[in-house]
Amino acid sequence: MSMFVKFLVAAVGSGTPLLFGTLGEIVNEKAGHLNLGVEGMMSLGACAGFMVGYVSDNFLLALLAAFAAGALGGLLYAVLTVTFMADQNVTGLTLTIFGIGLSNFIGIYMLGRSETGSLKLPETITRQMRNIHIPKLSDLPVVGELLFSYNPFVYLGIALAILLAFYFKRTKTGLNVRAIGENPGAAAAAGIPVTKWKYLHLLLGGGICGIGGAYCVMIINGGVWISNSVGGLGWIAVALVIFATWSPAKALFGSLVFGALRVLKYYNFFKLDIPIAIYDMLPFLVTALVLVLTSIRQSREKAQPASCGVNYFREER
Amino acid sequence: MSDTNTERPAIACKGITKVFGTVVANDSVDLQVKYGEILALLGENGSGKTTLMNMLSGIYHPDGGQILIDGKEVVISSPIDADALGIGMIHQHFKLVEVQSAMENIVLGTKGKLPKTKQLRRDILAISEKFGLEINPDQKIYEMSVSEKQTVEILKVLYRGARILILDEPTAVLTPQETQKLFAILRKMREEGAAVIIITHKLNEVMEISDRVTILRKGKSIDTVITKETSPQKLTELMVGHEVTLEIRRPEYEDPSDLLHVFHLKVDKPDGSAGLKDVNFVLKRGEILGVAGVAGSGQKELCESIAGLIPVKEGAILYEKKDLKGKTPNEIINMGIHMSFVPEDRLGMGLVASMGMVDNMLLKSYKNTKGPFVRRKPARKMAKELVKKLDIKTPSVDMPVRMMSGGNVQKVLLGREIESRPNVLITAYPVRGLDINSSYTIYDLLNQQKQKGVAVMFIGEDLDVLLALSDRIMVLCHGEVTGIVDAKQATKEQIGLMMAGAGEREVMGHE
Ligand SMILES: Nc1ncnc2c1ncn2[C@@H]1O[C@H](COP(=O)(O)OP(=O)(O)O)[C@@H](O)[C@H]1O
Ligand SMILES: [Mg+2]
Numbered sequence: 001m002s003m004f005v006k007f008l009v010a011a012v013g014s015g016t017p018l019l020f021g022t023l024g025e026i027v028n029e030k031a032g033h034l035n036l037g038v039e040g041m042m043s044l045g046a047c048a049g050f051m052v053g054y055v056s057d058n059f060l061l062a063l064l065a066a067f068a069a070g071a072l073g074g075l076l077y078a079v080l081t082v083t084f085m086a087d088q089n090v091t092g093l094t095l096t097i098f099g100i101g102l103s104n105f106i107g108i109y110m111l112g113r114s115e116t117g118s119l120k121l122p123e124t125i126t127r128q129m130r131n132i133h134i135p136k137l138s139d140l141p142v143v144g145e146l147l148f149s150y151n152p153f154v155y156l157g158i159a160l161a162i163l164l165a166f167y168f169k170r171t172k173t174g175l176n177v178r179a180i181g182e183n184p185g186a187a188a189a190a191g192i193p194v195t196k197w198k199y200l201h202l203l204l205g206g207g208i209c210g211i212g213g214a215y216c217v218m219i220i221n222g223g224v225w226i227s228n229s230v231g232g233l234g235w236i237a238v239a240l241v242i243f244a245t246w247s248p249a250k251a252l253f254g255s256l257v258f259g260a261l262r263v264l265k266y267y268n269f270f271k272l273d274i275p276i277a278i279y280d281m282l283p284f285l286v287t288a289l290v291l292v293l294t295s296i297r298q299s300r301e302k303a304q305p306a307s308c309g310v311n312y313f314r315e316e317r
Numbered sequence: 318m319s320d321t322n323t324e325r326p327a328i329a330c331k332g333i334t335k336v337f338g339t340v341v342a343n344d345s346v347d348l349q350v351k352y353g354e355i356l357a358l359l360g361e362n363g364s365g366k367t368t369l370m371n372m373l374s375g376i377y378h379p380d381g382g383q384i385l386i387d388g389k390e391v392v393i394s395s396p397i398d399a400d401a402l403g404i405g406m407i408h409q410h411f412k413l414v415e416v417q418s419a420m421e422n423i424v425l426g427t428k429g430k431l432p433k434t435k436q437l438r439r440d441i442l443a444i445s446e447k448f449g450l451e452i453n454p455d456q457k458i459y460e461m462s463v464s465e466k467q468t469v470e471i472l473k474v475l476y477r478g479a480r481i482l483i484l485d486e487p488t489a490v491l492t493p494q495e496t497q498k499l500f501a502i503l504r505k506m507r508e509e510g511a512a513v514i515i516i517t518h519k520l521n522e523v524m525e526i527s528d529r530v531t532i533l534r535k536g537k538s539i540d541t542v543i544t545k546e547t548s549p550q551k552l553t554e555l556m557v558g559h560e561v562t563l564e565i566r567r568p569e570y571e572d573p574s575d576l577l578h579v580f581h582l583k584v585d586k587p588d589g590s591a592g593l594k595d596v597n598f599v600l601k602r603g604e605i606l607g608v609a610g611v612a613g614s615g616q617k618e619l620c621e622s623i624a625g626l627i628p629v630k631e632g633a634i635l636y637e638k639k640d641l642k643g644k645t646p647n648e649i650i651n652m653g654i655h656m657s658f659v660p661e662d663r664l665g666m667g668l669v670a671s672m673g674m675v676d677n678m679l680l681k682s683y684k685n686t687k688g689p690f691v692r693r694k695p696a697r698k699m700a701k702e703l704v705k706k707l708d709i710k711t712p713s714v715d716m717p718v719r720m721m722s723g724g725n726v727q728k729v730l731l732g733r734e735i736e737s738r739p740n741v742l743i744t745a746y747p748v749r750g751l752d753i754n755s756s757y758t759i760y761d762l763l764n765q766q767k768q769k770g771v772a773v774m775f776i777g778e779d780l781d782v783l784l785a786l787s788d789r790i791m792v793l794c795h796g797e798v799t800g801i802v803d804a805k806q807a808t809k810e811q812i813g814l815m816m817a818g819a820g821e822r823e824v825m826g827h828e
Contacts, residue, residue: 170431171431172424172427172429172430172431175417175421175424175425175431176425176426178414178417179414179417179421179422179425179426182414182415182416182417183412183413183414183415185412186411186412186413186414186422186425187414187425187426188376188395188396189374189376189396189406189408189412190396190412190422190425190426190427190473191395191396191397191399191400191426191427192425192426193395193397300415300416300457300459301416301457303416306415306416314376314377
C-alpha cells in the first residue's frame, strides 16, 4: 500500500512537466495553431528559469523568467505563422531545434564560467521550491502524502488546468478563441479580433510550456544544470493533447497516467524480468496507441480545432 | 429603428474601387439604399457583387472611394466597425463555427460579458418569434440543414440589432418554400425600417422581393432601376450588356435507345437510414432525364451510386448488359464505359481547389499516359482550348481554381468531363449559383452532349428550367420515384404535387 502511494506521488511529480507542456499546447491549438515547438519552448524555459534562479536565488523571479522565455519562443512562432504565414509545422520544428540548441549553448557557456565546473541552484531558492509541509494536513496518513506533499509547481499546474478549463468553457473570450481555432473566417466576420487573440494565446501557451521546462531542470534534475534536460517530454506533451481531447481538465488525468508510465520502472510491481529499456519505451508506445485509437473514435466536439495547421488571411477567398 | 430619417440613405457608396492583383473587382461603383427598402444587387458571376458587400462589412478594404452611413463618411476597417455601424452581413459561404451550438454562434464576438445560458436562450427565442424564425438554440451547427444554418446567420445579425442587412445569394441553397419563408422575414424587416441589400441571380426573386435594383457589370455600376418599372428581360440586358433571349432550347435526337437500366435500386445513407428505396428507371441515349425533388430526397445517393462512389445495397444498374453494381469508378472505366459525374460540391468533390486548371485537367487524364511521368503539355493545350471554347474568365490557366467565380469553376469542371467523351453524363445542380449567361452556356453544353447521343441525367431544382430543358422528368420523394413524366406535357403544379409525394397516376389523371 505505502509503496503504491509512493508510486502515485512519484507519478504526480513526473507528470507535472507534461501537464504544463500539454496545457501550453492546448492553449495554442485552441487558437488554431498546431505548434510543434513545445520541446523548444520548454527548453528555453528550462534555461531561463534555471539561470535566473542561479543568479538571483529567487524562485518567483526564476518562474517569471521561465514563463517569459517560453512566451518569447511563442512570440517568434506567432510572428512567423500569424504575420508572415509561414508553415506551422516547419516553424514549430525549427523552434524546437532552435530552443534546444540555444538552451544548451547558454548552459555550456555558463558552465565554462563556473568555478566548480558545475551549476547548482543556491540555497534560498532550493528551499523555496521544496515540497510543502502544512502542519497537521501533510502529516495525515496517505491523504497527507497524496495531496499535501508536493512542490509549488504541482499546485500551480493544477490550478492552471482548472482555470483554463473554466476560461474556455465559461468566458466570452474563451468562446471567441475557440471560434478562432475552429473557423477564423467566421470569427473575424463576427467581429472578433483574430490576430490579437492568436498572438496572445500563442504567447500564453509558450509561457506555460516554459514553466514546464523549468520544472525539468529545477526539480527533476535536482537543481543541477545538465544539457537536454527536457529530453523529449515536449513531444509526449504534444501527443497528450490528443489523449486529453483538447480539454485542460482531462490534461490533468492524462499527465498523471503518463507520469505513472515514466516512473513505473522504479516500482517493479509485477516482478517482471524485463529490460529497463522497455519501461523507457512505454510512454512512447502508449502515445502511438493513443494516436491510433483517438483517430478511430472521432466525435466532432472532441477533435482538434478545425483550423489547426492552416494560417488565416482575411482577404483570401 | 423607427426614428431614423427615411429620406437620408442608410448606405451610400461613391466611386468605390477595389483591385485584387491585376483584377479590378470594383471600378468606381455607386450604390444607395434607404431605410425601409429592399435593394437587389444584380450582376453576372464575377461582376464584383460579393467584393462590394465585403467592403461594407469590413472584410475587405476599398482602394478608393467613399462609404457614407446615415450621411456621414465612415471607414469600415473591420467587421467590428461594421457591427458598430449597424451593418450585418450574411455571407454567400456561411461563416459559422460547425462544432458550436446555434446559441454560441449567435453571441460570438458580441460585446460585454457572456450572458447566462438561460437568458440567452430566451432572448434568441424572443427574436425568432418576432420575425417568425424557427430555431433550436442548443443544436450544433453541423447537425443542421442548410436552411437552418441560414436561420442562425440571420439571427446572428438580428441579435446584434443590425439596421442594415446584407444577404449574399441567400436563396442559392434554399428550396422554393424556404425562400418564401426568408422573403417573409425580409419583408418584416423592411416594415421595421431596416435597409436590406440582397444578391440573387434569380430574376423572379428580384422582381418579387425588391423595391429597386442596382446592376453591376464587370465591376462597374451600370444602372439603378425601380423594380415595378422593369422586367426580367430588361434586367438581363442591362446585366449582360446586349440583347438576349430567355428561352431554353430542346433539340430532338434522332433515335433515343435505352442505355442504362436501373432495377430495384436500394442505397443507404452514411448514417444507415434508407437513401433510395426501390428505384427503377431507364436512361436513354440522346435524352436529358431531369430529376426533380425536394432537397435530400435521394438525389445525392442516386448520382453517387450510379457513378460507383457509394455502395449499392440491393438492385442492379445495367449498362447495356453489364452490371455496374459494386464496381469502383476505375473498374467502370476499365469496362470501357465513360461515365462522367459533375457533383454538386464542385470544389470539394469535383476539382482540387488549390490547383490550377492545367493540373485539374491532368487529374482526369494522367491514367491514359504511359510511364511514371506526367505530361503537362497536352493538359495545358486542353485547358487553353476550354478557356476559349467556353469563354472561361481567368487570368491564367495556372491560377488556383478556387480563385475563380462559381460560373467559371463550373465551366472548367463540366468542360473537363465533356473532353473525356462520356457515354453517360450525370450533373447535379449544375447551374446552382450561376448567373443567367453562364447558366445558358451550361444548358447549351448539355444539349450539345445530348445531340451527340450522350445519356444525360440532370438533377435540378428550378422547375421552369427542368420543364424546358429535359425530355423526361423523374420525380423523387423520400427516396422513391413518384413518377416519370414527359416534360413537354407536364406542368409545374403536377411536378410539385409529385415532389410532395402524390403518385403519377392521380396527378396526371391517366395511366
Ligand atoms: N480574395 C480575392 N482574391 C483575388 N481575386 C478576387 C478575390 N475576391 C474576388 N476576386 C475577383 O474579383 C472579381 C469579382 O468577384 P466577386 O466579387 O466574387 O464577384 P460576384 O460576387 O459578383 O460573383 C472576380 O474576378 C474574382 O475572381
Ligand atoms: Mg458572389
